[in-house]
Amino acid sequence: MATTPLLEVRNISKYFGSVIALNDVSMTVNESEVMCLLGDNGAGKSTLIKILSGVHKPSQGEYLVEGKPVDFNSPRDALDHGIATVYQDLAMIPLMSITRNFFLGSEPTKGWGPFRRFDINFASQTARSEMAKMGIDIRDPSQPVGTLSGGERQSVAIARAVYFGAKVLILDEPTAALGVKQAGVVLRYIAQARARGLGVIFITHNPHHAYAVGDRFTILKRGRTFGTFTKDELSREEMVRMMSGADELDALSHELSEFARRDAAAARIDEQLVEALEEAEELFEKEGSPLKEG
Numbered sequence: 001m002a003t004t005p006l007l008e009v010r011n012i013s014k015y016f017g018s019v020i021a022l023n024d025v026s027m028t029v030n031e032s033e034v035m036c037l038l039g040d041n042g043a044g045k046s047t048l049i050k051i052l053s054g055v056h057k058p059s060q061g062e063y064l065v066e067g068k069p070v071d072f073n074s075p076r077d078a079l080d081h082g083i084a085t086v087y088q089d090l091a092m093i094p095l096m097s098i099t100r101n102f103f104l105g106s107e108p109t110k111g112w113g114p115f116r117r118f119d120i121n122f123a124s125q126t127a128r129s130e131m132a133k134m135g136i137d138i139r140d141p142s143q144p145v146g147t148l149s150g151g152e153r154q155s156v157a158i159a160r161a162v163y164f165g166a167k168v169l170i171l172d173e174p175t176a177a178l179g180v181k182q183a184g185v186v187l188r189y190i191a192q193a194r195a196r197g198l199g200v201i202f203i204t205h206n207p208h209h210a211y212a213v214g215d216r217f218t219i220l221k222r223g224r225t226f227g228t229f230t231k232d233e234l235s236r237e238e239m240v241r242m243m244s245g246a247d248e249l250d251a252l253s254h255e256l257s258e259f260a261r262r263d264a265a266a267a268r269i270d271e272q273l274v275e276a277l278e279e280a281e282e283l284f285e286k287e288g289s290p291l292k293e294g
């Protein structure tokens with residue numbers, strides 16, 4: 001028998017006034033798997049994960065966590081159910097240390113009453129050992145987060161979510177702003193999170209990143225699902241083609257050649273204008289300015 005998915009949406013729709021952002025979308029995420037959510041700009045990816053993470057309520061459809069229907073009123077509700085979301089613009093404070101950022105909002109304390117204070121030793125040791133479990137060696141947990149690379153910062157956020165008991169980790173384009181090497185770092189942590197039993201929802205525009213870590217792929221197109229595919233069902237080439245939208249690329253190249261044609265026409269007008277100005281200047285030099293006298 002199949003195991004209950006960690007998370008499931010059934011026939012979810014979301015309307016913003018007359019805009020249909022999602023239309024009848026169904027999807028599941030199981031433990032120990034990476035589900036990639038793929039699709040063009042405006043396809044509805046962020047809207048879907050905002051529903052999963054308690055930011056939006058669906059207009060229609062069902063949402064189940066470990067087989068039980070849920071109705072989240074806030075991201076806190078989702079977090080309490082073990083659903084953690086790491087956004088592109090991370091909620092971190094650059095000038096504060098790795099340790100402080102790791103425990104932001106959930107600071108461990110020691111002492112009591114007026115003597116209660118942040119337990120820095122416990123926090124530093126925990127931050128360091130949790131990062132080590134993800135395969136990251138931080139030399140100095142008191143180092144400001146702002147001095148870390150983009151990839152390292154993403155990994156602090158992932159390690160933090162794992163430590164605070166996330167079962168499902170949602171990542172909205174964590175590799176978008178990163179170079180090849182740093183993206184590799186983040187992809188490794190995604191694989192680590194899966195190895196620790198988490199279900200990961202990974203949003204990306206990059207088919208190569210998706211193919212590197214994804215187990216299943218859900219493709220959204222203008223608010224609808226194109227279907228969910230396993231790695232066996234979808235070759236890398238098919239995925240690249242589907243994501244780049246080969247037909248749309250043809251239309252784009254046509255549009256660009258149209259621009260080039262118009263640019264050439266504009267350039268001819270510019271030339272005429274320059275000639276006219278040069279003529280006027282020559283005239284001015286020969287005859288003086290008509291405005292000079294008086």
Ligand SMILES: Nc1ncnc2c1ncn2[C@@H]1O[C@H](COP(=O)(O)OP(=O)(O)OP(=O)(O)O)[C@@H](O)[C@H]1O
Nearest residue numbers: 016019020021039040041042043044045046047048
């Ligand atoms: N709060 C909102 N109010 C009105 N329309 C919205 C709102 N949020 C999203 N939309 C619309 O819903 C559609 C889906 O947007 P969404 O942000 O989910 O796309 P996306 O797949 O994440 O795109 P991208 O790859 O560019 O991030 C878009 O047409 C968008 O304009």
Ligand SMILES: [Mg+2]
Nearest residue numbers: 042045046047
């Ligand atoms: Mg988005």
